[in-house]
Amino acid sequence: MRHTRIAGAVAVSAILVVTAGCGSSGSSKAAGATGSSWGSCKVTGTAGSIPLKTTTSGTLTIKADLPSAGWWDGDTIGSIKSGYEYCLASEIAYLGGQKQISLQNVSFDKLVSGTLTGYDLSLDEISITPARAKVVTFSKPYYDSYLGVLTKKGSKVTGANLRKMTIGVKEGTAAQTWVSQTLKPSGSVKVFPGDTEALAAVAAGQVDAYIQDVAIELGQAKKSSGAVSVIGKYNSGQSYGIMFPKGSENVTAVNKILAWCKKHGYLNQLSKTYLGPAFGGDPASVPAWSVS
Incomplete structure (x- = not known):
């Protein structure tokens, strides 16, 4: 990876x-x-x-x-x-x-x-x-947390093919560790310093999906005016x-x-x-x- x-x-x-x-x-x-x-x-x-x-x-x-x-x-x-x-x-x-x-x-x-x-x-x-x-x-x-999957509108990302996609994570987050140790994707993983940079990369098609806390991603999706959406979530077992x-x-x-x-x-x-x-x-x- x-x-x-x-x-x-x-x-x-x-x-x-x-x-x-x-x-x-x-x-x-x-x-x-x-x-x-x-x-x-x-x-x-x-x-x-x-x-x-x-x-x-x-x-x-x-x-x-x-x-x-x-x-x-x-x-x-x-x-x-x-x-x-x-x-x-x-x-x-x-x-x-x-x-x-x-x-x-x-x-x-x-x-x-x-x-x-x-x-x-x-x-x-x-x-x-x-x-x-x-x-x-x-x-x-x-607060109990879940990890969300945020994608660009019209994306073909699914739970079945996510591992093969280019995935974005925020540096230092539990999501970064979870992607590396639990999801173990075969595609590339790009690490961003903040949510703003990651969201821009998703909207621009530079990454297929962004993995971050679902609550944070829902807030980002709302502010995007439909450009991105949260299509799935994983139980992280964390709070x-x-x-x-x-x-x-x-x-x-x-x-x-x-x-x-x-x-x-x-x-x-x-x-x-x-x-x-x-x-x-x-x-x-x-x-x-x-x-x-």
Whole structure:
């Protein structure tokens, strides 16, 4: 199986500080439903009830590959004010006693490398894997994931012939590992630095299919105005977890916050509010394929 890495621009320095104070260069004022600094999110519970120890006092610093439809909504990092993971991050900061969140944009492969410092956590649709757990620490799962097959409109890709096709994957993702170790295609595999580059390659016919989390792909398909679609999915047996620097002191507290969110229906509400509309379809409705 031949792997080709596709070069692309990676934004690593864009920073957004979401604050209720006056905006400045690299920052954006965002007033939420509570009148505080959480964009359009409706945070709930008692502020500071589950304290966090952050790298910067009063600020929850988050690194992620941004934006992401449904998860971190916006066309640029500076315009993100809503989304499932944005609002979950805001809820974590709120219950953790913080006044604001700071978003720092990094490439996904660097994000999961275990080499980053100067941040508190990452929410970025990151699948929990044994290999990653060796270099970073994960929370308990907050979302179960499936791998989707995204193709150009009119594609002849099927579950039976996928292995023979040219397949695209995003560098550093669980999908890349799954394609290599489970699907084991006979055709070539092209590796992209981000979803944007991979989507463009599918639309241009440079790859026949892109393998990525089905939820992410449904969001991409909706924004493509029919140029691409998600034609199948595979059970990856994996879940998303919040990622921390190895040995973080905040893991226990964040797990308590996640348990609180699940108990009070907050995660279900986020899914209903942001993921359904963003995806333009229910992941459960995508045909299930199996590796034979």
